[in-house]
Every structure is written in structure tokens, then in C-alpha cells.
Amino acid sequence: MSDLSALSRRELLSRMGGGLGALGLASTLQGAGAGGLVPRTNFVPKAKRVIQLFMNGGPFGADFFDPKPGLLKYAGQKPAGADLRTERPTGGLLASPYQYSKHGQSGLEISELLPNLAQHADDLCVLRSCHTDNPNHGPALLLINNGTMTERVPSMGSWLSYGLGNENANLPSFVVLCPGKPVRFSVLWTSAFLPAQHQGVYINHSNLDPKQMIPWLTNEKLARADQRKQLDLMQALNAEHLAARGGADVALNGRIQAMETAFRMQSAATDAFDVNLEPEKVRELYGKSHFSNGCLMARRLVERGVRYVQLYYGNGQPWDTHSKHDEQTRKLAADIDRPIAALIGDLKQRGMLEDTLIIWGGEFGRTPVSENGNGRDHNPHGFCMFFAGGGARGGQAYGQSDEFGFKAAVDKMHVHDIHATILHLLGMDHERLTYRYAGRDYRLTDVHGRVPQAIVG
Numbered sequence: 001m002s003d004l005s006a007l008s009r010r011e012l013l014s015r016m017g018g019g020l021g022a023l024g025l026a027s028t029l030q031g032a033g034a035g036g037l038v039p040r041t042n043f044v045p046k047a048k049r050v051i052q053l054f055m056n057g058g059p060f061g062a063d064f065f066d067p068k069p070g071l072l073k074y075a076g077q078k079p080a081g082a083d084l085r086t087e088r089p090t091g092g093l094l095a096s097p098y099q100y101s102k103h104g105q106s107g108l109e110i111s112e113l114l115p116n117l118a119q120h121a122d123d124l125c126v127l128r129s130c131h132t133d134n135p136n137h138g139p140a141l142l143l144i145n146n147g148t149m150t151e152r153v154p155s156m157g158s159w160l161s162y163g164l165g166n167e168n169a170n171l172p173s174f175v176v177l178c179p180g181k182p183v184r185f186s187v188l189w190t191s192a193f194l195p196a197q198h199q200g201v202y203i204n205h206s207n208l209d210p211k212q213m214i215p216w217l218t219n220e221k222l223a224r225a226d227q228r229k230q231l232d233l234m235q236a237l238n239a240e241h242l243a244a245r246g247g248a249d250v251a252l253n254g255r256i257q258a259m260e261t262a263f264r265m266q267s268a269a270t271d272a273f274d275v276n277l278e279p280e281k282v283r284e285l286y287g288k289s290h291f292s293n294g295c296l297m298a299r300r301l302v303e304r305g306v307r308y309v310q311l312y313y314g315n316g317q318p319w320d321t322h323s324k325h326d327e328q329t330r331k332l333a334a335d336i337d338r339p340i341a342a343l344i345g346d347l348k349q350r351g352m353l354e355d356t357l358i359i360w361g362g363e364f365g366r367t368p369v370s371e372n373g374n375g376r377d378h379n380p381h382g383f384c385m386f387f388a389g390g391g392a393r394g395g396q397a398y399g400q401s402d403e404f405g406f407k408a409a410v411d412k413m414h415v416h417d418i419h420a421t422i423l424h425l426l427g428m429d430h431e432r433l434t435y436r437y438a439g440r441d442y443r444l445t446d447v448h449g450r451v452p453q454a455i456v457g
Helices: 009-016 019-030 118-122 137-146 157-163 184-189 224-243 250-272 278-285 288-304 326-350 415-425
Strands: 050-053 100-103 110-111 126-132 174-177 202-203 309-314 356-361 384-390 396-398 409-410 436-437 440-444
Touching: 050 157, 050 250, 050 288, 050 326, 100 409, 110 126, 110 396, 118 326, 126 415, 137 184, 137 288, 137 415, 157 309, 157 384, 157 415, 174 184, 174 288, 224 250, 224 396, 278 326, 288 326, 288 384, 326 356, 356 415, 384 415, 409 440
Parallel strands: 050 309, 050 356, 126 396, 174 202, 174 309
Antiparallel strands: 100 110, 126 384, 356 384, 436 440
């Protein structure tokens, strides 16, 4: 055990009296590469890691990737198909004023709001037919993050960490970046009943100083060697405590692993989270907004072995445009266009895009009809997302929404299908990635989910 020089495996087993508990702890402390487990892949993965760009609040697909000229043609009217139930009272159709053009060899249609991202059209697999089950932020966030609207179940990032393990024992396998707090907060990255080491590690990157982002990253009173001795003593005591309980205390095992990871992070995290170490030309390429810094930080993390990075756009729900939709959307689009394009280009230049899956989207979409005359309400019936890299077939728009972009119509993609497809690209069969808890086998997709071959083939 490279990090337990003061306690050899034999000494540790002797102190604990042997048994499965000792072996379990030794494996936990020794585990490198996949975090002490063999990845649960069912076939050769196309992606090794994920960056999820989460537009919390819900963007309107017709503004970006799903042109709907019918909105202008019937503006102010409410024809059949535009009268679905919404969370709040709404009026007639509200036109989306943005021009579309075709891009790349594929001719993928992208709006004028995303000129930089449009340069990567052939890398984008746009999903035009996504849908979910609830029009409220909280339940919809739970469904797209945790696979169910019921709390206390593992998040997708935790499932991926559990299935694939960690490539870098000095960093967490699952990191959540947000300059603030999204609605529902930590339940969105909980490990729930999965082993605790798969919990997402939340980082508020409003302040770019790693010591501010990660409190107590360094110990001002003890040298590193003394910290190691102190931790060895604590781990030995924890080991005895674990052995007395048969080695099956999941929470204690998770705590032991967390203490080891925290110790190793003292040096690794200072480097990984510090975007100021990047050359100035790279910083300029991404831009220097909170979202820009998050995209660059995500690239630094995945190249160091973090499996899953989830980047929330901002505090609360910035994309929740109930009023002044067009005015807000222009600002939001301008803030995401440059850094996402930079992230795709940067990963491609480093040879990482082919096995890094980028996911873009929110918890639902927005209505094609107006609220308050210039806003858009929540829309669970139909919305857009995109995949880039990671084996997803780029240069295409998969599925169709109806004439006004209100409802998924052709090749519909429910949230369960999206999760199943993500797991497939990572080499895992969503029906076989299970965990037994409370007398039944749980999985991310519950009893649903399909994988469209047009996306992964």
C-alpha cells in the first residue's frame, strides 16, 4: 500500500484480527485506478468520461437547434397543438426571432445565437425530441439527474462512478461545479444507498483560488509527513471499528475512503482546479466568465482522470425565462457559445473528444406560447439536448418535435432513454448496472429505457 508505509497490509490485518473486514479495508485504502473495483462495462466503451453542461432553468430548443417557422406564421394565435397544459396560464404563439443556417459537411441547422459552436456542427448530435414527466423544476431536476422524481436514490454521476470507478486516486471520480446553488442542491449529486465514495463533490467556483473553492485544502499546523502519521492512526482505529461490525458498514467504508482522498487532494486539487495555470491564450479562448472558467476547469479535471464533471450554468435557475425571454436568451447564448466551442475544440486538439462525452441541456424546455406577453413557461412535453464526442454520431439532428416545438413527435427520447444511451456509450448495459438495496435491484433507468442505434451506431 503505497500510502500506508507506516502500516503494512500484514500489520493492518494483525491489528484487526484478520477477516473480511480487514481485506475490505485494505482493498479500499489500496484501490488505485478504478477506485478499488473492476469497471462494470458490458462491452467496449466509446466514452471514458463525461462533461455535462447543465442549463438549469430550461432553454427553448427552437432558439438554438430546432427551427420552427410556424411560430412566426401563426404568432399570437393558439392553434391545435399549441394548447397543451403548462404550469402557468399562457397566450398565443410567441415567435423565435433568430435566423438559422446550415453548417458543416452535415448541413446541421443551428441558429445565429451560436456562431462559434456552429463551427463544430459535425461533432454535434442534436436530440430534438426529448421529453420528461413534470413541469416543475424540482421534480424535473430529480428525474434528469437521479432517474426518478423520488428523493434518496443515487444520481447519474454516482451511478457512473460506481460503474466505472476512478482513474485517479488523488481526485474524486464525480465533481459538481456551480457558481452558487442549483434548485434542490445536493440531492442532485447524492450517492444515496450506493457506497459513499461515489457521492458528487460540490465545488463553488465563484472564486478561482483553489484554497477558497475547497476549504481546509491545506493544513497550516502540520507538515505532510505528520498528517500522514495522524491519518494512519485514525484509519487504524476506524479499521478496528469496522472489523467489529463485520466489515459491512458502508458509511464507515465511505468515510475511510473520503479521508484518504482528502489527504491526496492536498496537492492534486491545487493543480487540477487552478485555471490560472493555463496559458493566457487558452484563457482567452474560453473567456473568463463563471461558465467559461467552469468549462476550462472541467477539461482540466477530466484530463486528470475525473470520470464525471457536471457544470451547472449558474446560481438558482438562470434559464427560467418567464419574462423578457428574448432579451435574456441573447445574453445567455452569448455567454455559453464561446466556452462550449472552446471546450470541444480543446478536447479535439488533445485527442480527447472521441472518448469524452459532452452533454448539453436543461431539466426541460420552454413553451412556444407566450407568458406575460414576452416570456415562456416550463415545457416538459418537448425539448432539445445535444451530445458531442464520446462515440455519439455527430452531424445529425435525431428525432422531431411538432410544428411549434411544443411536443416530442418522432423518435421520442424520454429521460430514461437519454440515461440508457449515456450508459451505453460508456460501455454499460443500463439493465445490468444494478445495486441491491432494501430487497430489490435498483438501476438508473428503473424499468424503462431504450438506446437508439442512430445515435450510438
